[in-house]
Amino acid sequence: MKRYNDTTYAILGILTTECKSGYAIKQIMDQSLNHFWKISYGQIYPTLKLIVQEELAEVRTLSSQGRPDKNEYHLTSKGIEVLKNWLEQPIEHFPIERNEVLLKLFFGRYQTQEKQVFLLQTYKKELDRRYQTYITIEQAIINQNYNDEDSKYWLLTLDYGKRITKAAIEWCVFTLENKL
């Protein structure tokens, strides 16, 4: 079976939900998947074109008065097959995050202690902000989609985000208190 990149599979996956336009894909990405996947319009629209070319989805154009036309993409059975096949394949590349904060700290010898403290405090603020965002999304999913089959899995990914973020916050606190 022909292979596509992960971005294509991510979009294919989102097309199984209510989100069926380029704009809606971007929205759900920024809201619900933001902690482990993000994507720009510069990828979304060309990828949707590819998906139609490959007959993984069909496009239906809805012209609403006033607003620009909306393209709705609906998965074909081939599209669903391709998605399911990808889901069954073992993971090839386990993620290694690129972390600019750690990169700077790695060369901390060339920085003043004051700047190091500032770096970690800023990082901690960002992590705190994220943690709160996850809780907000979690509540939104629990309130809105409690009978949706998807929500179980969405909550699992959020739990991951929360745990990782909490560990990172604890590292910040510990490092600021004891290690610099």
Place this chain on the structure above:
Amino acid sequence: MKRYNDTTYAILGILTTECKSGYAIKQIMDQSLNHFWKISYGQIYPTLKLIVQEELAEVRTLSSQGRPDKNEYHLTSKGIEVLKNWLEQPIEHFPIERNEVLLKLFFGRYQTQEKQVFLLQTYKKELDRRYQTYITIEQAIINQNYNDEDSKYWLLTLDYGKRITKAAIEWCVFTLENKL
């Protein structure tokens, strides 16, 4: 001050250590920075060329018999200035890791439970392997470089790696036991 990309700063930073050739940069990357930064030869050699062009480092070619010539790159004072300046700048992009495991789990509805379990077990194995690697590197740093000023910071980044990885492992265990 002229801006370069993070890869350039990473290499600049490594050139402050004993590692001064393209090959040695790749080695330390794969060993000590691997948990938050990685890089390929396809980036290293062109970037080193750029660094010399920009007069951030000077190159000294050592021809050893038998082995191919070795290029040693030594930072200029301008190079050190550029590095220090970057270290002082606030972080622009806080990392968002792309996680294929979570992406697949997000669409878990289209996968069998059996495959979900396998996915998480494989991920856990990889995380366990990583955790062990961090401990090994930690020991190596403690034994070899205990009087090196850098080692303090290197251990801090390893502590981060360990904490994050441990949190991820705990999520795997919890999810496998209660949530699928």
Place this chain on the structure above:
DNA sequence: CAGCTCATGTAAAAGGTTACATGATTCC
């Protein structure tokens, strides 16, 4: 004598971001 390590490098392709262009509606 096969395979690994040391050592440098390039070219093509893939992947991704940013900036731009367009334009109506709705909210403050």
Place this chain on the structure above:
DNA sequence: GGAATCATGTAACCTTTTACATGAGCTG
């Protein structure tokens, strides 16, 4: 009246990976 939202899309650019090329010495 200005800003945000809805909505689509492209082009240039930047970044990164992969595959290739070369070749000696050392290890089992």
